[in-house]
Amino acid sequence: MPHTSGPDEDDDLDRVPAPKPVHYAEQALLGALLLEPARLADTEPLIAHHFDSHTHGALFTAIRTLPPPDPADHAEDTVWLNAVLNHTRPHAPGLSASYLHALIQFCPQPKHAAAYARMIRADNARRVLRAHAERLASTATDPGLPNPVTSTLGMADDISRVLEALAEQFAPHPGSFPCTPLPAEGPRQANEEDLDEERLLLATATAYPAEVQQMRWLTEADFVLPLHATLWQSITALVHRGDMVDPVTVLGEAQHRGLLTDSLAPKDLMALVSTPAGSPEYWGEKILQRALLSRAQTVAARIAAYTDDPANTPHQLITGSRRALADLNTLRTRFNGATTPALQPPRKPPARAAPPPRATSPPHLLAPPTSQARR
The missing domain is CATH 1.10.860.10 (DNAb Helicase; Chain A)
Structure with a gap:
């Protein structure tokens, strides 16, 4: 017999705390960097330790470590994104390619990367x-x-x-x-x-x-x-x-x-x-x-x-x-x-x-x- 939630029962998702503002700043920044890696210069002096999310910090480290792609090539293929994913996975096994693409979609304005980085440093x-x-x-x-x-x-x-x-x-x-x-x-x-x-x-x-x-x-x-x-x-x-x-x-x-x-x-x-x-x-x-x-x-x-x-x-x-x-x-x-x-x-x-x-x-x-x- 299927279980039916009673009026006093909360869905499990209701008990998950809402993400803090810094979570969205981290997503927006990473999306900006994945879309336009040259924006990394706008994030100084941000380091991986400043991130609240371990996965986000590991992803940021990969972006900083790998040589940036040629902008024209990056617009045509996902080679560099795959390299970032493979570099990050040993430190964040749950990371998926779909999440990287979701980060890119989430970023409102890549040119605002410096503002997102300031929010992350402030929370740290x-x-x-x-x-x-x-x-x-x-x-x-x-x-x-x-x-x-x-x-x-x-x-x-x-x-x-x-x-x-x-x-x-x-x-x-x-x-x-x-x-x-x-x-x-x-x-x-x-x-x-x-x-x-x-x-x-x-x-x-x-x-x-x-x-x-x-x-x-x-x-x-x-x-x-x-x-x-x-x-x-x-x-x-x-x-x-x-x-x-x-x-x-x-x-x-x-x-x-x-x-x-x-x-x-x-x-x-x-x-x-x-x-x-x-x-x-x-x-x-x-x-x-x-x-x-x-x-x-x-x-x-x-x-x-x-x-x-x-x-x-x-x-x-x-x-x-x-x-x-x-x-x-x-x-x-x-x-x-x-x-x-x-x-x-x-x-x-x-x-x-x-x-x-x-x-x-x-x-x-x-x-x-x-x-x-x-x-």
Whole structure:
């Protein structure tokens, strides 16, 4: 009995994604070159790697490799087309002679070959930039790297070099900043060790305020927990004003900043800044490193969002990506200021015989308030 599709069944062809615009540009260009091989000179600096389709790239390589035919002979026979087909088939076994003829029929205007080539290079630029953004995000979240900051900044430098190369290929134009809606930045996630490091910084900064004077490279935005960020503001405000710094004076400054609530009593706040271990610079570097890696993930997400928006031209991708990298470079500058040997002596990790008492902060204040993972 023949099968009859029901009203809820879709034809298989309906589920095949529609070809992207670059697919038609590749077909049009190849059709132009097969019809008029002399148009190859109009495609520079296009290479096979720029094609989205492997078969199209292999066919383009064959066209570039084989000597062009005599125009008069090419108009009378298919010798050169057959040679192109035979050269391509080892690399694209599914290619047929009928497809080559279909490409020729598909090309609207062979004299527009240069425009088709620009479309192909533009789409390749989008894919290359997207792949680099993915590698940046992967590196910034790789727990197995011995030096994650160096590796992450190296990936960011790779993106900068890609953008420089693309800027030489695509001319700028007015209104070149992308209008792509960027992904919202959610609360940063942190484990208990991350929060311990922030607490230890606050306690050691309170115990050794003279060292805080040299830590202008650390800002409240680098902290995961808003409570800790505001406490850091309180401590640094006292230090930069030249006031006395101890748990009681930090309590007074925190009170002026509205930190004391029903869930955070004065004795809890003073306990939070009363268990020093090691040096403020050591813990500050750890916090800044974590902030830098988090920013790298944000930058990668922004660049990926630009590349996912088909409305963006190559120059808009370049401009938006450079702006995103500038945010990461701001943290790079601060991290270099904190870790450059000429500015700061090497610091050894302190002995951590025991973590600070858990009772120093109410449990619900030890994680970002909007974090879903800790509910």
